[in-house]
Amino acid sequence: MSRFRSFILLAEMRTGSNLLEANLNMLDGISCHGEAFNPSFVGYPKIDEVLGIDRDAREKDPHALLQKIKDSDDLGGFRFFHDHDPRVLDTCIDDPYCAKVILTRNPLDSFVSWKIAQATGQWKLTNATHSKSMAITFDPKAFEAHLEAIQSFQTSIQRALQLSGQTAFHINYDDLRDVDVLNGLAQFLSVDARLSNVNKKLKKQNPEPLNQKVKNYDQMTDALARIDPFDLSRTPHFEPKRGPAIPTYIAAPTTGLMYMPLRSGPDRAVRQWLAAVDGAPTDALLEKFSQKSLRQWQERQQPHRSFAVLRHPLARAHAAFCDRILLDGPRRLPEIRANLIRVHKLKIPDDAPALDDPAIYSDQDHKQAMLGFLTFLKMNLAGQTSIRVDPSWASQLTLLQGMAQFAVPDLVLREENLREDLHHLAQQMNLPNTPALGHTAHKWQGRLAAIYDQTLEDAARAAYARDYAVFGFGNWA
Template sequence: MSDPRTFDSFVIFAEMRTGSNFLEENLNSVPGLHCYGEVFNPHFVGHKDQRAMLGVTQEQRDADPARLLAAMRRDGAALPGFRYFHDHDPRVLDRVLDDRRCAKIVLTRNPAESYVSRKIAGETGQWRLTDMKHSRSARVRFDAAEFGAFLDSIQGFQLRLLRGLQIRGQTAFYIGYEDIAELDVLNGLLAFLGVEARLDAVSAKLKKQNPEPLSEKVTNFDEMEQALAGLDLFELSRTPNFEPRRGPAVTSYVAAPDSALLFLPIRGGPVGQVEAWLGALDGKAMDEVRRDFTQKSLRQWKRRHPGHRCFTVVSHPLVRAHRAFCTHILPTGGACFPQIRETLRQTYGLPLPVGDPGPGYDAGAHRAAFLAFLRFLKGHLGGQTALRVDASWASQSSILAGMAQVVMPDMVLRAERLGPELAFLAAGIGLPAPELAQADPDGPVPLADIYDQEIEAAARDAYQRDYLAFGYRAWCG
């Protein structure tokens, strides 16, 4: 498994609330790798309330840390390892740094996020989360003096670690909190460790807790900003992004039959309308538009169409969420996602009818079901469920980021002004714009019949990044 010329053990240098449990969970799913936890935590051995490991008691470990290091190597794993925090047994640090055959992994996180997350966990008593339905939340108060002491201890340890590696001529594999759910990054770590095996998927057991921005988790956020004035490395106003990073989805791209227009669809938007418009632009039917691109055929299309224009269409997040709900969740046939629908009913308590909506399904029932879906999306897009994030309700900003890996749209149109903006696009290539077909109704109850400020607030909570990225205000109907 491991190249004998490189490493025969590893250590993860991390801190509380940096995602080290999640990283350990993924490494332990690889044959031949085993991370034994916080084996040199002064309060336990490996994991909370554990007092012995591999035949070595806590007292024996405290008397001679090398005894437990040797026991891990004898235990049978091809590559044993452990997690080490700044307040763990200091006698171990130099011993590990001196060992060139011990791979060093450095896991880091924004210290302000770690500090707040730690305080929330202390307030709620929840240090691990396996499903959003068990999630507990709290708002905490920022203490400048407490944070200063916390930051000093973390930074002091990081500087000591950095210098220790430098003077020994070693390097570490650095990984950030928001990268630990990236399959390619984790497999890169396995390559660094000299392990041949690769992960096929990231573990779905542990979920991210409290994915909201700091402003929603701290009661005195203004004081926090003042205390940290000038320390913009903390990116306090950033909305954390825990959605899976998306690929470019080249096969979904659509080109006009003849004209030099390329449409990059965002599912959940007015895709059918735009495809029909593209066909009509060249006097042809929708089924004559060009589809099924590969990256190679896309490059060929671009070369054959100099002066081409690439565009996409974004929708108001609330409208798009309602369309996705009415298309994929509410009905039981057609484009419904039946397994997701049933999980939402049974596990997350969405008040969906057992079958298709019947005569008794009125505006009140629709509002309750859709509001529950929006509240589910907040945690779902924050990485707190095991369900896949479908492109129909993924954030539009993440979809655009995926597109940018291959092609950057030079125009981002708005669904609410789609007719005039498509006409402007057609004029840019010297063609008259065909009439835009009317959109089909989304579902049995129009959004306007259930809209209120509670619905708007739930949508904004779920799609903060899209509201911010595209400047959307409250929906006007």
């Protein structure tokens, strides 16, 4: 008896899923019900129903059909592609008693085969004398969209299985006529039956080499050369994910404006501006939201707008360094400071230096300390230190991704354009008076300007490569 109650065959068009289904259905105790959740039909193009459930009934309640498949006498399953009914996918992936079979094929071969099938109208071949074939024109943009869709789907499946501690049986298009591999799949599905030969009814379509199936073959090879199949251009990312940080959000006292801070940004100036919008003191601002109170605020404030503010990575790192590491104050992190001095050999005074007196704490001392901090940040954000990534210096992209778990800011503004952008936002909200925005630069930004050079910029770029790339930051000065 199988340890599974059902199975899902995760594949794509033109990957050989018809042949794999035909082979599975040759095994006693297994029934595969086609593309049971294809939005265009139920099971097969010319079939009206599967297990007594027609398309209309399935649209109303897809889980009723899924339950029928589970309750059948055989081990029941179906083929599922990335554009099939998503309502059943999570149910199947989360169910440890639903076996996962993943069928893949070279995406270029499947794409060309798909385009030929579209052009000829021939999706299956049972008699080779009836074969239809024609050369197609390769469309690079269509192929990239096809590749992105299937890779995204496969990545999401892989992650879901990893998180739930499940495994899948992986099979490639080239294995579909290998009896030993197919019998290995039967063993994985825990059925006793075995195949002595493969299904011979379905014939391979378009066996010709690609240069005979693609009219613009040279253009295709040029286009493929520009695609990065190994994602070599990706900026490595090991920074831990963050939550939405809802308690840090700040709303105007009465107007529907909310500031979603990216730590070490121009918080003081924005807080004062938000309070001035309603002619109130800063202690009247609404803060320390929970998810419940934030939802209530969103429902109560109609219309409402939220915004976050990007600061240049170097200026932001300098602000975090001064506020959290170098100087005294309520936001200082003494344990991390001590660790940076002891373990990472950060050359800063044991006591907070006088930043307003370069004669006591020189520009050279400050530059050396800042370079040391940026070197630490590169390792810290890459997960190479024992010190936690504090929100004060976490990458701004990671912070925004964390916010998106609850709500995405309506606007992501930039500090250098903040005065004009907030004025425009106030006009959108039909505010009678637009308050002036105060000075946004960090208190000790002058010390950064005094030590700035390309060495510091390069160190910041190395630490915050993703922020520079995604948000298009240039040099700070």
